[in-house]
Amino acid sequence: MxxxxxxxxxxxxxxxxxxxxxxxxxxxxxxxxxxxxxxxxxxxxxxxxxxxxxxxxxxxxxxxxxxxxxxRDRSRLGFGKASWEINLGCDHDCGFCYLGEKRFAGLAWEDKRLMLDMLREAGVLWLQITGGEALIDSQFAAAYEYVHDLGMMVQISTNGSQLHKARMQELFAGLRPYRLTVSLYGATAETYDTVTRNRGAFDRFVRGLDLSRDAGLPVRMNVIVADENAHEVDAMVRLVEQRWGFPHQVFSNMSPTIGGDSAPLVSQAAKYLTARTPFRGCNAGHTFFHVDPHGIASICKIGRDPSVNLMTEGVDALTRLGDIAETLQTRTGGCSGCSKSGACRTCRPLARLHQEAGDNRSLYCLHGGYGS
Known part of the structure; x- marks a missing residue:
């Protein structure tokens, strides 16, 4: 190795x-x-x-x-980063999840290897493995080891539910990720288990984070604030800072599901919503991209349609993502001719999800009062 x-x-x-x-x-x-x-x-x-x-x-x-x-050899395609949903299945059932319905489905092992080979050929050096909950996938460990063999720097995004298990601690001790990003949903068992709809989840979570701290794993915490746990915001931050000492960020803005359902927005804690910075464009589809559990590649996790199928079209299909990105970022529909586009804090793909969900414009649009 x-x-x-x-x-x-x-x-x-x-x-x-x-x-x-x-x-x-x-x-x-x-x-x-x-x-x-x-x-x-x-x-x-x-x-x-x-x-x-x-x-x-x-x-x-x-x-x-x-x-x-x-x-690693040079890539003729020139991408640098990607994210991959190994599976959409999850052992938590948070009401604000942007994935909506989370089904266990994905590629067979040989197809996963083929897809990961294509990511390396595309030039991907930094790879985020996510889900659903990535660590509950039966092939996660094998995929994680294979990604390391290919020479990628790996970030794992997880709810932390599996970190108390010896096999996970052994895996990460032998092959360290460059970052382990863990979401926190409450500071007490009552709140955490209620938000995740998973009895005993908080106790397992705390044991896993204690072990990760003792092992010196590179954990970064995402403190997720919703209406159900907003009363514990300060307590969640204290838990991270005083018990574990991990760096952290606080997230409070929800988005519609990737299918355009506005249900997650009901969980937003209005008091804690924050204004995003003005959107100045991004390199989605040009230097990075996203791959779902079936090998479907899109410009990012939000802008999923149009997309390309790596498994049927091969790695060269990624060359079309740049043009797709330019099309998706064009302000069409309700955003056409917007007089405030230069100050808008919402990228066009995310605004489109809000519009398809029939959301109140105040949640994403300056004309509706968002960020004012």
Whole structure:
């Protein structure tokens, strides 16, 4: 298993250590030097040891040092990041979930491998594995290990329900993610179990976070605020800061489901809603993309239609995402000719979901009072 990763990334060249969030940018000449040394089984250059010591206090083993370095080839497609829903199934049943109905369905194992191979060929270096709840997928561990073998830096998004299990702690201790993003839904068992509709969930969650803290895993917390748990906002933040000491963010703005159902918005805690910053565009579909459990790729998690089918069309289908992104970001329908588009805080795909759900414009539109 490699302990160093050398990879092109959006016109740059990076030296990374799997499981660590920081990296070192290197010039193209040093990328080529490392690529040739590994390919030709020659000794690694002396400067590499100096860099790894300075960056991570890491000493390369003299015996078999080349085996510690994985050098990725350039991609003709030039993507850098992606997110992947391994499965939409979940062991929680939160009413505000943007996924709506969460069915257990997805690709067979060989098709998962094929899809992940295509992500690497596309140039994806940073991969977020999410769900549903990713860790309850029966093939999660195998997929996680395979992604590491391909030379990707992995972030896991999870509700934390499985982190108390020894097999998960062993998996992450052996192959660290560069980030483990965990959502928190309450500061007490009564509130947490009510929000997730899962009896005993809070106790399992706390045990898993305690183990993750003791293991030094790179956890980042998302404190999710809804009407059902808004009375515990301060207590949730104290729990994160005082018990675990993890960095955290507070999220309170809900969105319609990906199918256009406005049900999650009922759970919003009006007192805690925050104004987003003005939307200035993004690189969705150009440098990053999203893949659902069936290998359907879209520009992002929100703008899912139109999409391309990796399993039937192959990796070259991703080249169409750029044009799809430009089309989806065009302000059409109720946003055509908007006089406040320069200050709008909602991207067009998200505004479209709100419109299809028949939502009050005050939730997403400056003309309706949003963010004023």
């Amino acid at each position: 490699h302990s160093l990763l050398v990879s092109p990334f959006l016109g740059q060249y990076l030296l990374l250590r799997p499981g660590h969030p920081t990296g070192v940018q290197i010039p193209e000449s040093r990328y080529e030097e490392l690529r040739n040394a590994v390919a030709q089984e020659r000794p690694l250059p002396a400067w590499l040891g100096h860099v790894t010591t300075q960056a991570w206090n890491m000493r390369l083993l003299d015996d078999g040092a080349r085996d510690q370095v994985l050098v």
